[in-house]
Amino acid sequence: MWNLSAPWWEFVLRGLIVYGAVLALLRVSGKRQIGQLTPFDLVLLLVISNAVQNAMNAGDNSVTAGLILAVTLVVANGVLGYVTWRSRKLEIFVEGRPQLLVHDGKVYQDIMRREHISFDDLNKALRHAGCNSVTDVHFAILETDGTVSVKMHERPPPTAPGTSIWKENNKDEAV
Structure with missing residues (x-):
């Protein structure tokens, strides 16, 4: 023993x-x-x-x-x-290094192929990040641990009809 x-x-x-x-x-x-x-x-x-x-x-x-x-x-x-x-x-x-999969809505298929990431895998990661479309993606990165980090494009806050963004943002300055 x-x-x-x-x-x-x-x-x-x-x-x-x-x-x-x-x-x-x-x-x-x-x-x-x-x-x-x-x-x-x-x-x-x-x-x-x-x-x-x-x-x-x-x-x-x-x-x-x-x-x-x-x-x-x-x-x-x-x-x-x-x-x-x-x-x-x-x-x-x-x-390894993180790999850029998507930038400003453009999918880098050569990187996806090399890293064995299918479009279904990418779409699943985008859905988990709350993206409706690849065009909403500013960038998506395959991290070294195999997860995908997604940053969506910034969207301006909604404004009420008839108001301008300049007025809303600068209402304290208006006299």
Whole structure:
């Protein structure tokens, strides 16, 4: 139960290698898969975790090996979080950059294709932001976590019939 079948440092090394490889695979798969987990994506992550288990533990099912791997993965994740917080270049390398999907009503289809965002996904994000049409959008950005931020065009406040905007805004100045 407590005896290791390999030296402790081998578990640490295996854990770091698998952590880096899975991180790279998820990064390459695109932002949508990370930010908007579908049932298929969840199954994929569960199967990946099962597939890499033996690569990390070398067939050792001892409690000690499991604890070493758990600590290794948590520490690796913490270190990666810290260094990406400290280094903007490394953060961009690991997490990517936000991508502009829509600007002033113009949809950038090449970016949507590259990031695997369908028009249905974009329209869903726009509806959640309260947009009726893509022409209402000042910009829509695919964030690094896979969410879409939407800023609509500013609309002037409604005025009563027969009044001008200048009068309403400057009524204190009028004598």
